[in-house]
Amino acid sequence: MTELKKVQFFEEGHPASDYILEWWGDLKQNKGNRAELRRCKNLKEIQLASAYQRCYWQLIEHFTQGQQVPSREQMAIIIGLAAHIEENDTKYKDSDSNNEKEYYFAYQMAAPKGKEKNTPPKLSELRFRRLLKIKDREKLFRFLIQVIRLLDKKVNLLDLLSIAYYWGDKAKPNLAYKYYKKANLKLSEGG
Known part of the structure; x- marks a missing residue:
């Protein structure tokens, strides 16, 4: 009997990955939110951005489904970097x-x-x-x-x-x- 491999964070099919891809696709269309995140010079500024906060509270739910809660710094870096990718x-x-x-x-x-x-x-x-x-x-x-x-x-x-x-x-x-x-x-x- 073979066990199904559990989908990990950042693999397609994981709820957090699916949400990130969907959010990133929307971010490409919402130039105001993308610009707000791109202007941030450090992780603290990212955490204060309204575009980050809106994503954070949705994304954290997908990360915490039976998992350990990621740090705010971990969340800030992934959301901040995603804004720079076209x-x-x-x-x-x-x-x-x-x-x-x-x-x-x-x-x-x-x-x-x-x-x-x-x-x-x-x-x-x-x-x-x-x-x-x-x-x-x-x-x-x-x-x-x-x-x-x-x-x-x-x-x-x-x-x-x-x-x-x-x-x-x-x-x-x-x-x-x-x-x-x-x-x-x-x-x-x-x-």
Whole structure:
């Protein structure tokens, strides 16, 4: 007898994920709310924004259905970052198999800058290592906004929000494995 896999936060099919995607779609149409959130310079300002509060109270219900309540900082970072994303880019065509595959946020950062495969990644290795050194969500928020802009505001929404939500010792190695799997980095000499 096989057990059904329980859908986790930030996976499609989870009530919180479904609500985030629906809210984000509405946010794209409601430019006033989106602008209010984009103007926020830090997580405290986000928590004071009326657009955040309206989303927070709906979203928290979906998160707490039999689960632990997320921190306000966790909620602020995911709502704040979502406002900066213009396109939810979730799939890419694998050049080897010609199949569509999951386009993880780390893959997007590691994607070549140009159309040629041998160009450096969009997010340089140095900047990626700086990202991994970030310890608090406030700095993470500001850094990820820069990365979103670098990626032309086209990112895998749920994957990015999952990384920001779970930021810490478990999220960082997973991010590193995915980034280095796809990044076109030349091996350093002598190493």
